[in-house]
Amino acid sequence: MILSRKCFSLIAALPIFTASLPAYAEFTKDLKEARAIAEEAYIYGYPVVEMYKTLYVQAVDKNDSNFKADFNQIGNTSDVYTPKDTSFITPNSDTPYSFVWMDLRAEPIVLTLPKVESERYYSVQLIDIYTQNFAYLGTRTTGNDGGVYMVTGPNWQGEKPSNVSKVIRSESEIVYALYRTQLIDDSDIDNVRKIQSKYKVEMLSDYLNEAQPKKEPRIAWPKLTSDMSTTPAFFSYLDFMLDFAPTVSSEKDIKERLSKIGIGTDEDFSLSELSQDQLSALQDGMNDGRKKFATFKKDYIDNHKVTSGDFFGTREQLKNQYLYRYSGAALGIFGNSADEAMYLGYFIDSENKPLDASKNNYQLRFEKGSLPPAKAFWSLTMYDGENKFLVENKLNRYLINSPMLENLTKGEDGSVTLYIQKDSPGKNLESNWLPAPDHSFYGVLRLYIPEEVVLNGSWKRPLMTAVKQ
Structure with missing residues (x-):
């Protein structure tokens, strides 16, 4: 069973959750409505679930060949990507990556960047659970002189330390920081590794040399399954991930509609409590969503009527155009914003x-x-x-x-x-x-x-x- 933070307040004394309550939100009795909502939820949530796949192999499953580092620690790929690297699709091979998966529930994280020579490009792309690029650090935005930056979750309240250059707030408590360091040519790899070794990641309390705040309960991350993107199991993963992001004002309506099929409520999404007709409605909605994307790709993407610049960016830049966000995740997840x-x-x-x-x-x-x-x-x-x-x-x-x-x-x-x-x-x-x-x-x-x-x-x-x- 998929376990979520919806049980946290009820089992706060446990270090890790091993059970889920059986209660489940009422599922709409209108199957036509359920199918339409499932299509909308699939397009809306596809980037979230695809992101979870990368999160799990890079920061949870230490036996996976794509594991990079524990949460709130940095992992570096010191070599360029090759066909053997399969942690996410459409990777680039000319900027070796560094990776930080952040859990910001307890406190912010401080990122320290070194000074880098002016002719070398580097960047830190900050991505929330919706795959929205909510901020950048590096050559284009903050320059190559380095600096100290603090990333906070949506609910953090506190003062900016005097020697922190900037505070950056995320919509979600889980954040992905994706670093790119330009490799000039094959002989340049040692220089890239030296730069990567100077990327520093610290919890705010460690950076300030203060006592750590009370730890949040451990999260029981659901294991990946082969059918998680193609069957109604998809909605369980979406529901799980949405726990880590409070609803923003522009999404109140869609979140209300999603709740009619049990997504984003105070209870865990439960496939076992659905009838075969309800499951079929969810599956049909997912199929409708895939067809909608296929048509969009053929009519707009393949014919160059839209570009990648339309698919990646902040929430404000994307204007809640969920099919665009879906397209970015389907064609090259974690792509950069146009600028x-x-x-x-x-x-x-x-x-x-x-x-x-x-x-x-x-x-x-x-x-x-x-x-x-x-x-x-x-x-x-x-x-x-x-x-x-x-x-x-x-x-x-x-x-x-x-x-x-x-x-x-x-x-x-x-x-x-x-x-x-x-x-x-x-x-x-x-x-x-x-x-x-x-x-x-x-x-x-x-x-x-x-x-x-x-x-x-x-x-x-x-x-x-x-x-x-």
Whole structure:
């Protein structure tokens, strides 16, 4: 049974909860209404449940190969991502990550950042349980001189310590801090590790050398299951996670609707108390939500009518457009906000056909002077269309980026053509080859700290052109 903090006040003396009360909120008797609410809840909650999957493998399950560190401690990935890394989909491989999962129930956390050389990009992305990027630290926002920053939960009351640069408040008591430190080239990895070793994470009481506040009860994190995103089990995980975020004013209406199917109430969501008809209504609603996203992707994402900049950001930036937030989680969870980085996806070729390296080779041509405009750097990364991870290849090359420009072969007119295909284009062009799998694939062009011409849409990326094998 899934255990939540709804039992905390009743079993406060126990260090960890081992039972849940049987009470359950009344489920609406209107099955048509239940199906409609389930669709809305699925789209609303999909990013929350997807985030939980990463939380569990990175901070809870120490036997998982993707475990990084306990809560409120930092874990560093000292190497770039490879196809063996599967903790989340569509990872980038040119900024080694550091990870902090925060439990802010008892007290705030203090993050200390070192000074970093001006030519190197780095950032700390602060993400709440809805996958909203509520704040940033680093090159774009606070500069490369470092500093001391405090992250608090929604209910914290206290004074800012005098030597803390800024206090940042989260909507949720669980927060994910995702650090990115630019790797210039393969020989630069030791420099990245030195920077990572200077990232410091402390509870506020430790930072101030004061007594720790009373500890909150331990949380019994529900184990992951294979069907948690595809069956009504989904709603149990959503209900569990929503305990860690009080309702904000703009979501009172949707939270009230969700309560009609037992989500977000004072009691645990209980599948065992639902009839087969009620379970079917929930499943049908989830299926409706998936169809809605598929249509949206085909009509708007694949045709570039919307960009990643629409899918990631603060609550104010996203304007509670839950299908956009769903899209971000489905296509590349924990993506950056537009000001920090733009993600331009390549899913179809210039003739609107899906990318498939078993059928075609592809070329991406940047005319002279039309390379991606980014203040920090840009990269094009290859992903397997079947599992959304990086692609194994003999070159161990998962991307082509701006630091590699001097080694790329250029045309006589100054253009740069990238060859995206499963087989080598030949030794003389191999520097420009981005290996693809022998089936479907997609690419993501990332621009870190994009220029205004990217943000306002006046710069147009080139389309990927199919060439018969």
